[in-house]
Structure formats: C-alpha cells, structure tokens
Amino acid sequence: MSSIGVLGAGTWGMALARMLANSGHDVAVWSALGYEIDDLSATRKHPKLPGVAFPESIAFTKDISDLCSGKEVIILAVPSPFIRATAKQALPFLNKDQILVSVAKGIEKGTHYTMTEIISDELKNAPELDGIRIAALSGPTHAEEVAIDMPTTIVSACDDPDAASKVQDIFSNTCMRVYRNPDIKGVELCGALKNIIALASGILTGLGYGDNTKAALITRGLTEITRLGIAMGCREKTFYGLAGIGDLIVTATSVHSRNNTCGRYIGQGLPAEEAVKKVGMVVEGINAIPAAMQLKDAYNVELPIIEAVDSVINRGTKPSDAVMSLMLRDKKDEIGFDII
Ligand SMILES: NC(=O)c1ccc[n+]([C@@H]2O[C@H](COP(=O)([O-])OP(=O)(O)OC[C@H]3O[C@@H](n4cnc5c(N)ncnc54)[C@H](O)[C@@H]3O)[C@@H](O)[C@H]2O)c1
Structure with a gap:
C-alpha cells in the first residue's frame, strides 16, 4: 500500500481520494481553499457529490508541506488554470523519489504546455528534483461515476515505464482498470482538446440538432484532434484509445460534462460569458481554445470545428451560422480519400 497526497479537493480529487482510500492506501487531501478543508473534514461529504461519504481514513490538511512530506505519490487534481500555481507552491516540499501524477486536462495559453509540461517547467526552479517522475492519468472518467464505484477505465501515461506501472498498480481495483501509454503528450492533448469538441457538442444540443449531427461532430472532432497530434509528433494510436475517442465520447455525450452543459447554454442563445457563469465552475474547453488556435497556426x-467554436465563443458568430459554415466549407480534405 502507498502513501498518497492529493492536491485539490474538487470532485475529481475527492472521487480519487475516496477510491484510493477504499483500496487501502494512506490518503491525505489538501486544498487551497481553507473552508473546503473545514467542511470536508467536518462532514465527510462534498457538495457536488451528493450521497457520497468519504472514509474516516482520509486525512485533510490546509498545510501543503504536511501534504507533500512522506508521500510516495502526489496527485495534482486542481483545474488546469491552477496547476502552475499549485506546482509552484508544492515545489519546496517535494522530493526526488516521489511520483507526481497530473489528472488535470488543459493546455496553457501562450506556452502551449500540457499540464505535465507546466509542472516540468516549474521543476526547473528546483535542480535538486531533477529526474523526478511525472505521469498523466486521463481517460473517460466522470467523478460522479467513479465516486459510486461504476466500472471505469483510465490511462497511466509516462515516458518512464516503471513509473507508469507503479501508477497503474496504485490506481487499479475492481472498479478501475488502468492501461499504460508512453505517449504522455498525446494522452494530455486528447484530454485538453476533447473539451473544445464537447463544447461544440453542447452547442448542437442547444440548437436542437440530433444524433446524426452529434455522430458527425464526434467523428470529425476526433479527426481534427488526431491531425494536430500527429503533426506534433504524438502516436496516432493514442487518439483511437481510451484517452482519445473514449474521453471524447464520454465528454461529448454526458450530462455530467460542464463543457457540454456550457455549450448547450450557448446553443440556446446565452453569450459565452453568461453561460460560464451559469455553469459556476471552470469550463476548461473555453480556456483551451486560444492554445489550440495557436497550435493550429x-x-x-x-x-475547422475548433475554429468554429472559437468564432462562436470569441468572435460573436451565431452558433447556427457556425454550423452552416462547417456544412458548406470547402471539401478539399476529402480529395484523395484523405480521411485524416
Ligand atoms: N470532474 C471530473 O469528472 C474529472 C475527471 C477527470 C479529470 N478531471 C480533471 O481534473 C481537474 C479537476 O477537476 P474537478 O472536476 O475536480 O474540478 P472542480 O471544479 O471540482 O475543482 C475545484 C477545486 O479546485 C480547487 N481550487 C479552486 N480554486 C483554486 C485555486 N485558486 N488554487 C488552487 N486550487 C483551487 C479547490 O480544491 C476546488 O474544490 C480538471 O482539470 C478536470 O479536467 C475531472
């Protein structure tokens, strides 16, 4: 059994903390929000995971040095906009033998860094941690379902096979089946970009379109994500696996997805800013758009789909006009049977 620290007490951090504690691991959770730690330790419940009780064995702390010390594995489970600040805060208390596991999904605007690349970038400020292993854990995994032990699969991605296997062992149990993939960049790109396609999926629902349109979106959305990933040197197979098509299906079709929900509000006519406010949580697909557009160039x-979402969110294009522009766009990507 391993000692594990979880940075972030949102729905995903808490669903994982519960699962790992129930597997017999020694688990502690930290949050930047002090009141959250007070509430969680007093009630053992999370407001966004109704009916789920957290085991007494989970320790809660407001002290990040306490969280990091003596742990074999540190999970970074804050939303992507907070990954850099959280890594910076944890840095002085990490040690070289630990494995860092990012479960956040996003790409940083400007740098185009994935979450583990942001963490690596912060680690440059601590040469004594040189060689610390960093993994990404990603796949079709709604916290709401993991928190009630529904069978789920996920990918442990790391270029160090021993670390990938250790993460696989720690997270595997009767409800969670873990696969390994050395293509960490591909796995993380899938997790970040599928959120933009999920926004598009919600927009289609909001416009009242049906299954034909959604199937087209998911298929062509995957094509786009794959096209960019291949250009960036990732493995094509990654995109056809759990972290790719798997996560895209779950996010683009599920009621649990905040990206999908936000898109639905936009499709129904709400301006993007109001839609985000109505969701009331970080909508990572919106944050990922600028980096995706920069990578495209x-x-x-x-x-084209990501561009259409960008034009709706950031340039005021009417959602129905964006769909029409996709339907009528030049068909040159079909010439020569270029299905990618
Ligand atoms: N929820 C899921 O089903 C799920 C599944 C897989 C991956 N993920 C990924 O995991 C990450 C976390 O998702 P989530 O659903 O738990 O998000 P969430 O919105 O539930 O997380 C909110 C939490 O972030 C932390 N936080 C808030 N403000 C902060 C700040 N300024 N600095 C540091 N921490 C702060 C707090 O602990 C807060 O509870 C995201 O990147 C998400 O894409 C989520």
Whole structure:
C-alpha cells in the first residue's frame, strides 16, 4: 500500500481520494481553499457529490508541506488554470523519489504546455528534483461515476515505464482498470482538446440538432484532434484509445460534462460569458481554445470545428451560422480519400 497526497479537493480529487482510500492506501487531501478543508473534514461529504461519504481514513490538511512530506505519490487534481500555481507552491516540499501524477486536462495559453509540461517547467526552479517522475492519468472518467464505484477505465501515461506501472498498480481495483501509454503528450492533448469538441457538442444540443449531427461532430472532432497530434509528433494510436475517442465520447455525450452543459447554454442563445457563469465552475474547453488556435497556426493544420467554436465563443458568430459554415466549407480534405 502507498502513501498518497492529493492536491485539490474538487470532485475529481475527492472521487480519487475516496477510491484510493477504499483500496487501502494512506490518503491525505489538501486544498487551497481553507473552508473546503473545514467542511470536508467536518462532514465527510462534498457538495457536488451528493450521497457520497468519504472514509474516516482520509486525512485533510490546509498545510501543503504536511501534504507533500512522506508521500510516495502526489496527485495534482486542481483545474488546469491552477496547476502552475499549485506546482509552484508544492515545489519546496517535494522530493526526488516521489511520483507526481497530473489528472488535470488543459493546455496553457501562450506556452502551449500540457499540464505535465507546466509542472516540468516549474521543476526547473528546483535542480535538486531533477529526474523526478511525472505521469498523466486521463481517460473517460466522470467523478460522479467513479465516486459510486461504476466500472471505469483510465490511462497511466509516462515516458518512464516503471513509473507508469507503479501508477497503474496504485490506481487499479475492481472498479478501475488502468492501461499504460508512453505517449504522455498525446494522452494530455486528447484530454485538453476533447473539451473544445464537447463544447461544440453542447452547442448542437442547444440548437436542437440530433444524433446524426452529434455522430458527425464526434467523428470529425476526433479527426481534427488526431491531425494536430500527429503533426506534433504524438502516436496516432493514442487518439483511437481510451484517452482519445473514449474521453471524447464520454465528454461529448454526458450530462455530467460542464463543457457540454456550457455549450448547450450557448446553443440556446446565452453569450459565452453568461453561460460560464451559469455553469459556476471552470469550463476548461473555453480556456483551451486560444492554445489550440495557436497550435493550429504553428503546425499548419486544419481544425475547422475548433475554429468554429472559437468564432462562436470569441468572435460573436451565431452558433447556427457556425454550423452552416462547417456544412458548406470547402471539401478539399476529402480529395484523395484523405480521411485524416
Ligand atoms: N470532474 C471530473 O469528472 C474529472 C475527471 C477527470 C479529470 N478531471 C480533471 O481534473 C481537474 C479537476 O477537476 P474537478 O472536476 O475536480 O474540478 P472542480 O471544479 O471540482 O475543482 C475545484 C477545486 O479546485 C480547487 N481550487 C479552486 N480554486 C483554486 C485555486 N485558486 N488554487 C488552487 N486550487 C483551487 C479547490 O480544491 C476546488 O474544490 C480538471 O482539470 C478536470 O479536467 C475531472
């Protein structure tokens, strides 16, 4: 059994903390929000996971040094906009033998860094931690379902096979089946970009479109994500696996997805800012759009669906006009049977 620290007490951090504690691991949870730690330790419940009780064995702390010390594995489970600040805060208390596991999904605007790349970037400020292993854990995994032990699969991605296996062992149990993939960049790109396609999926629902349109979106959305990933040197197979098509299906079709929900509000006519406010949580698909658009230009690939979402969110295009522009766009990507 392992000692595990979880940074972040949102729905995903808490669903994982519960699962790992129930597997017999020694688990502690930290949050930047002090009141959250007070509430969780007093009630053993999370407001966004109704009916789920957290085992007494989970320790809660407001002290990040306490959280990091003596742990074999540190899970970074805050939403992507807080990953850099959280890594910076944890840095002085980490040690080289630990494995860091990012479960956040996003790409940083400007740097285009994935979550583990942001963590690596922060680690440059601590040469004594050189060689610390960093993994990404990603796949079709709604916290709401993991928190009630529904069978789920996930991918442990790391370029160090021993670390990937250790993470696989720790997270595996009767409800969670863990696969390994050395293509950490591909796995993380899938997790970040599928959120933009999920926004599009919600927009289609909000517009009242049906299953034909959604199937087209998911299929062509995957094509786009894959096209960019290949241009960036990722493995094509990653995109056809759990972290790719798996996560895209779950996010683009589920009521649990905040990206999908936000898109639905936009499709129904709410401006993006109001839609985000109504969701009341970080909508990572919206945050990922600027980096995706920059990557599109940097790698000179076509991302028509992501571009259409950008035009709706950031340039005021009416959702129905964006759909029409996709339907009528030049068909050159079909010439030569270029299905990718
Ligand atoms: N929820 C899921 O089903 C799920 C599944 C897989 C991956 N993820 C990923 O995990 C990450 C966390 O998702 P979530 O659903 O738990 O998010 P969430 O919105 O539930 O997380 C909110 C939590 O973030 C922390 N937080 C808030 N403000 C902060 C700040 N300024 N600095 C540091 N921490 C702060 C707090 O602990 C807060 O409870 C995201 O990147 C998400 O994409 C989520």
